Amino acid sequence: MVNSNLSVEEVAVYDRQIRLWGIDAQNRMRNSKNLIINLGGLSAEVVKNMVLAGVGSVTLVDSKKVEEADLSANFFLEESDLNKNRAEAACPRIQKLNSRVEINLETSVTDAKELTEEWLSQFNTVLATGLKYEELCHINEITHKHKQSFFAADLNGLYGFVFADLVEHTFKIEREKPNIPTKIGPETKTRSIVSSVSKKDSGKHVEILTKLEKYRPLKEVVENAVSGSFGAQFKGRRLLKISPLLPIQLAYWTTPKEELNFDSFKAHVTQKAADLGLPTGIIQDSVIQSFLSSVHAELSPVASVLGGVLAQDILNVLSLKEQPIQNFFIFNGDSNEGPIYTL
Secondary structure, three states, rough: OOOOOOOOOHHHHHHHHHHHHHHHHHHHHHHHEEEEEEHHHHHHHHHHHHHHHHOOEEEEOOOOOOOOHOOOOOOOOHHHHOOOHHHHHHHHHHHHOOOOOOOEEOOOOOOOHHHOOOHHOOOOOEEOOOOOOOHHHHEEEHHHHHOOEEEEEEEEEEEEEEEEEEEEEEEEEEOOOOOOOOOOOEEEOOOOEEEEEEEEEEOEEEEEEEEEOOOHHHHHHHOOOOOOOOOOOOOOHHOOOOOHHHHHHHHHHHHHHOOOOHHHHHHHHHHHHHOOOOOOHHHHEEEEHHHHOOOOOOOHHHHHHHHHHHHHHHHHHHHHOOOOOEEEEEEOOOOOOEEEEEO
């Protein structure tokens, strides 16, 4: 039986993924409206995966023109696109991936703070890349108010991050039914088990859990990290294994531009580590130097990895399936590590 919102043709096209996450999840994605700000190499990877998955619409906000640096990481752009608007140049190639997905463009906005609350509030998910901290906070303030799923992400050479604020997000996971009854209630500081339903599937007893995750907005995470409570949850060697990129990225957002030299920035990173309750031993000069020399630089292999993780998380959020990022994913392409930290 075909769902009323999915045509026979759509069911045929998306058959494999419908088998994976179900027709209801596919329907939710099909009816979703998604905003992506700035079409760099990272967001190109996200757009590709979302469009192929069959979301309802993707709106691209980008006023920038194609430069030489864009060609190395953004596979939607070609040399003939130089000096053209990035979104306009990429749009026909994006549309070819899936004609069923509506692609919209907004190319006149040069400052993300110009995006109004009324306009932003129409989207189910908002992904902001390549923005200043103040712009990220402006957008996140609106999305948090309207209970929209917000993602901030960026690449810095071999490094990258994803921040998620889903406000209050309910999702389901399916697992083999345990022998011990599942306890309904708080599971972690941010996550609760709301309900548990058992069923028999192909001769196996499975349990479907509904969980609720609660999130904090970016500004609160960055500027209120002064209690040391984050570091208190780690002990011994685990504390020393915290990625140095965590205090580096947080410090970068609040460091004045004129102080983005090694000595001054290291002082800010050291202070941020102390605010988080982290030992100074995790701070590495080589990582700080590499970060400062590659801010906003996009490398295709890193964009592929981080973009794949980010796109999958957005699709999971839309489909209400699986555990989402809570709330900071840090990727280190040098060590090939990608821990998730809850701040």
